Amino acid sequence: MELSDEMLTEISYVQISSYRKKVMKSLEGEVKIPSKIAEDSEIRQNHISKVLAELKAHELVECINPEVRKGRLYRLTDKGDEIVKNLE
Secondary structure: OOOOHHHHHHHHHHHOOHHHHHHHHHHOOOOEOHHHHHHHHOOOHHHHHHHHHHHHHOOOEEEOOOOOOOOOOEEEOHHHHHHHHOOO
16 A cells, blocks of 8 residues: 555654654554553653644644643554554
8 A cells, every 4th residue: 555645754753752652552543541652662751741742743643631731641643553553
């Protein structure tokens, strides 16, 4: 399958950051809270919220319960899911 230029741009955006890549891989097929993402990807939790914000801005992850303060759940968007499949 040929990837669009937009998809290739997003894939490279994720790949140039090991943190973004690890967070995306951690969320593959899962719904997780940030502390679990931090644990699974071996990234300190204070970095996780920044990475999640970056990925959210690119519409690669979404928060499914933004109204709660603690225990927010994150998952990949359809676009994020497509990109994870194309990561090295």
